[in-house]
Amino acid sequence: MSLLRSYYYKLPPGLRLLGRKIYFFPIDLYEGITGKRSKNAPKKGDIYVGSSDFIAHGIRQAKVLQKYIDLKSTDHVLDVGCGIGRTAVSLTDVLKNGTYDGFDAVEKGIAWCNKHIHARHPHFRFKFTPIHNDLYNSFSMKAENFTFPYEDSSFDKAFLFSVFTHMQIGEIRRYLNEICRVLNSEGLCLATFFLYDDSKNEGGSMHFPHIYDGYKLMDDKVTAANIAVSIPLLQEMATDAGLQVQKIKGGYWRNDVSKEDADEFQDIVVLKKI
Secondary structure (H helix, E strand, C coil), X not given: CHHHHHHHHHCCHHHHHHHHHHHCXXXXXXXXXXXXXXXXXXXXXXXXXCCCCHHHHHHHHHHHHHHHHCCCCCCEEEEECCCCCHHHHHHCCCCCCCEEEEEECCHHHHHHHHHHHHCCCCCEEEEECCECCCCCCCCCECHHHCCCCXXXXXXXXXXXXXXXXXCCHHHHHHHHHHHHHHEEEEEEEEEEEEEECCCCCCCXXXXXXXXXXXXXXCCCCCCCCCEEEEHHHHHHHHHHHCEEEXXXXXXXXXXXXXXXXXXXXXXXXXXXXX
């Protein structure tokens, strides 16, 4: 799998998306003919984030949000990097009296969300933000200069699943600052990371051979492919942004964490606005 992943990362962004569509075409054709695809799920070839079951994973993420940041039906929620709506679909059963806003840098994901989620749930809103990410696109807008398109103190909760694992350090710093800005005074954020501690001999199913000051990269040619961040650097960045790390829960990518004892593959981090 790691070899396939390395070849995948060598492709230009457009070919990565096309490659997934071609790879999953037989399954998508079969599910379309037989009617076995859920009405709440996109075609597998259109899902550009992760390879797990779309509906089941979304439900699991909704439960994680309820468990770790006490997501309530009345909350105003921001989904940073909402993708093609995997979490949003499941949250339509949770946020009955609240609101949901999500944005993403892949336009086809936002188009699908507007057509299949916003059309049925108008309080779920999606925005396309053409931000550069060398894993998905070649846009010129830089994430380290990006301002979230929302007013100060607009949200009770924010979350990012597998977003900070595909961003450079300067971009992560900027997003943490923006998260702090748009959260209200009691706001909470849940984000997933690949984390490590140099004082411990840690290992896992993901490998980050390119070592820098406070972080490691899986592929130094595709800097957004996957990044692991040291816990001290995470704590420093959070504090600088006006946030406090309240909890870290290890994911089952780690050798010392079993799938049964984890809630996510990546490490879960809970941040609270100071």
